[in-house]
Amino acid sequence: MHLSTWPAIALACLATLGAAVAPSAPSAQADGLRALDGVWVYVEDRTEGRALERLAPPPMSSKFSIRTEEGAVILVSGHGSGHRDVRVALDGSATEVPGASAGTFARYRGAWKDSVFSYETGFVRAPGNAPEGLIRKEFRTTADGLIVRVGLGSPADSWSVGLYRHPQDIAMPTPAKAVIGDLAWLVGAWVGTRGANGTTSIEERWSPPSGGAMLAVSRTVSSGKMSAFEFLRIVERDGGLVYIAQPGGAAPTEFVLTELGAKRAVFDNPRHDYPKRVLYELSAEGGLSATIGFATGGSPRRFEFKREGS
Numbered sequence: 001m002h003l004s005t006w007p008a009i010a011l012a013c014l015a016t017l018g019a020a021v022a023p024s025a026p027s028a029q030a031d032g033l034r035a036l037d038g039v040w041v042y043v044e045d046r047t048e049g050r051a052l053e054r055l056a057p058p059p060m061s062s063k064f065s066i067r068t069e070e071g072a073v074i075l076v077s078g079h080g081s082g083h084r085d086v087r088v089a090l091d092g093s094a095t096e097v098p099g100a101s102a103g104t105f106a107r108y109r110g111a112w113k114d115s116v117f118s119y120e121t122g123f124v125r126a127p128g129n130a131p132e133g134l135i136r137k138e139f140r141t142t143a144d145g146l147i148v149r150v151g152l153g154s155p156a157d158s159w160s161v162g163l164y165r166h167p168q169d170i171a172m173p174t175p176a177k178a179v180i181g182d183l184a185w186l187v188g189a190w191v192g193t194r195g196a197n198g199t200t201s202i203e204e205r206w207s208p209p210s211g212g213a214m215l216a217v218s219r220t221v222s223s224g225k226m227s228a229f230e231f232l233r234i235v236e237r238d239g240g241l242v243y244i245a246q247p248g249g250a251a252p253t254e255f256v257l258t259e260l261g262a263k264r265a266v267f268d269n270p271r272h273d274y275p276k277r278v279l280y281e282l283s284a285e286g287g288l289s290a291t292i293g294f295a296t297g298g299s300p301r302r303f304e305f306k307r308e309g310s
Contacts (some may be wrong), residue, residue: 015099027209032115035141036066036073038163041273043145045297047161055297058150058160062136073117080121088119103127116140133263142165145169167271175240175256183234183241186280187214187262190305192289199223202303203230204290212236242277243267269294275301286310 028177042062045055064078067085076087088095088110095108104126108118122131128148138149145165150156186206194200199222206216216232231246241257255267255278263282270276275292277300282288292298 021136022108030070032141033068033112033117034147036139037068038166040146041167041170041271042297043091043163043165043170043270045161046147046163047159049287052297055294055301058133058137058148058162059152060148060150061273064164066139069288073112075108075119098123107131114125135147141261151202169272173256174257175238176260177239178210178241178257178260180214180234180236180241183214183265184209185282186234186265186288187247189308191308192303192305195222201226203308204305204306206232241265243268245278270295 011202015025020139040063042057043118043272045057047058057156058170060080063079064067065076067074067076071091072087072089075088079086084097086095086097088108090110090112092109092111096105097108098105100125103124105124107122107124108119110117112118116138117140117148118136121135121137125133134153136151140147140149142222145163148162148164150160151164187208189203189205191201191203202218204216204218207214212235214234218228218230218232219226220228229248233244243255243257244252246252252271253272255269255272257265258268259266265280267278268276277291277293277295279291280288281291288305288307290303291300
């Protein structure tokens with residue numbers, strides 16, 4: 001080979017190699033879209049100017065799932081679409097999901113632009129009517145997680161903004177040191193009522209601490225019929241305590257003890273959609289309160305109990 005021809009040949013080879021390995025625009029777009037795949041759990045409200053008691057996920061589920069494919073995003077769960085997957089095309093074409101009544105449906109239109117997946121949903125509530133109640137949702141992946149913006153109307157007057165992450169990417173809190181005997185004040189049969197006329201009764205029955213554990217069963221009775229039940233455990237683990245709930249006998253969800261006082265115990269699981277926090281507290285008068293909700297803000301649900309027979 002003549003040395004004078006080598007530079008030209010080398011440059012040609014490098015150009016060919018560069019063309020082979022350089023990512024194409026469609027490939028980069030596909031990678032960005034695939035980042036939406038999976039289960040997402042609400043972390044915090046990022047809506048500007050929202051009061052503490054109003055902090056909550058945007059107008060959608062605190063847990064949702066997305067699956068992507070060529071040219072479309074599949075809304076798997078948690079999007080308000082019922083128990084069906086909805087395929088939202090990215091070319092602006094409409095997907096219509098039938099409603100409960102004949103001639104009614106939800107219409108979806110989606111797009112992928114500037115690394116943002118967005119879709120609009122309009123509802124035809126009567127045959128022949130135009131879509132109404134427009135909802136717009138935007139999803140952008142960031143280094144901090146998935147930013148979700150939800151606006152109502154067209155154009156949207158205001159936006160709710162939330163941060164979501166994959167459960168495995170949410171840090172668990174540092175457990176508090178404790179042994180099962182520290183919660184002996186929770187032992188007993190606790191009963192309470194709910195509703196305007198006290199027609200709903202709720203009870204929790206906690207066993208004494210033994211063998212590193214306490215067990216409980218909860219029952220809700222409405223209008224004379226059991227409407228809900230739950231199996232509960234608190235167990236010692238790694239120098240701390242874990243609260244394990246199984247509502248309706250479902251798969252267990254664990255919350256770790258993060259705060260402990262003389263008559264107060266707080267259990268947290270930021271990877272759970274709702275509740276993320278369970279709090280028990282014994283009042284000076286001997287009543288028991290159980291509170292569930294988010295770790296910060298929102299409107300927690302509070303249940304008040306008295307010792308059975310008191």
